[in-house]
Amino acid sequence: MNDKVVVITGASGGIGAALARQVAGQAGRVVLAARREPELRQVAAQCGPDALVVPADVTRREDLQRVLDAALGRFGHVDVWVNNAGRGISKLVSELTDEDFDEMMRVNVKSALYGMQAVLPHFQARGRGHLINVSSMLGRVPYVPFRSAYNAAKHALNALTANLRMEVRERFPHIHVSTVLPGPVATDFGVNALGGGPDSRRLPNAQTPEEVAAVIQELIARPRGDVYTRPEYHAQVLAWYDTADQGAPNKA
Template sequence: MSSTPPSRPVVVITGASSGIGAALATRLAHTHHLVLVARRAEALRALAGQLGSPDIVTMAADVTVRSEVEDVVETTLSRFSRLDIWVNNVGRGITRAPSQLTDADIDDMMQVNVKSALYGMQAVLPHFRLVGRGHVINVSSMLGRVPMATFRSAYSASKHFLNALTANMRAEVQETHPDIQFSLVSPGVVRTEFGRNALHGGPDSHTLPNSQSAEEVAEVIAQVIADRRADVYTRSGMAEMAVGYLRELGRDP
């Protein structure tokens, strides 16, 4: 282990080989030391080469496997002697109506969208407690607030689960360590390969209305790293939409 930790913060980004993860890596490359994690080793190496920093660490890992997430923490601390920010960005969609969901569908959504984030939070927490400070950012979804797309039913449910889990983790940890933050970032439709890669196929996210670029979402995440807000939407009007949805549910029939 290096005897002198680097002066720049160290951030781990999961799902970093494309989409929001790659855009965030590009946004932070000149201000943070990066540990880029994904299953596709060649794509990670290509991204690191494009960014051109000698201090970028790439790790091919499956973050739905707890032991591989723990290896990321150990490798990061061995390389940099510090770990400041952990971004849980891995996620997968699904295209299936709720009446048609199978056990396998639910298991897949929970493993990818919830357990991967839980493993990250639990793996990094001992180090954050040791140093008294740290920041986890969980990338959620507007569908985790307003389940307005029935064909994404199990995905929406998994993001609702992630939101509650994040809030409860924050409340537990901050009872004793108030400088450890757990933030949620909720995008809407983002122009990535999310739609094409959804379980059972689905519409291309690039073709859907009211979409954002991955770079726009990355900019919001970078702002959250700076200001450590707990719960953030990536577009104006989204918070009001969520509040309106809850109000509508509470109205008398």
């Protein structure tokens, strides 16, 4: 990591915590942001004395600015910003309330937007930087109906990420904007979903947080646009969009 300063939201557990440990293990310096301060401090203790804990609610724009300010105050610059915080839902489209939908957009889209807008001026001033948004395969192929508004939020996040990449490409070729697309991951995501739901840790073929974190760490070392956390996911996306009526029942 060459002493890179990496800000990670949603760092109190799951993918964010695993990524923090891996970055710190490769001599990177981590800034850990999430609401759960005790858990953040436990992760920081595993990352060494340079780890910076910044308790923050990522759905509040001013909190994301405070995370940036704390990182700059400690380290003087930020090299990589990872918008990893997110939350699922277990409701069909027909069951969604206004608050359900708004919550999915707040946690999964607006939090990332606030992070992007907070760090972008710093990256532009330096002429370089790497912004990584952790999305989901469900943001490409919404084949789990009860994730409904979560699927919609991740589709929106993918679009914003792609548009920011286009926005900075010509004037700032050394600012990289990436999307990471995991499938099921063995974390407490499922049980923490709005409305409850199946435990992601018991899903067949779920990746470990460490596997996904390793993909993100490799992405930091070799920046590019969209990255699937398993090679076969790309083929699944192509197959989905090659179908005339996606999600229709098999009538064969």
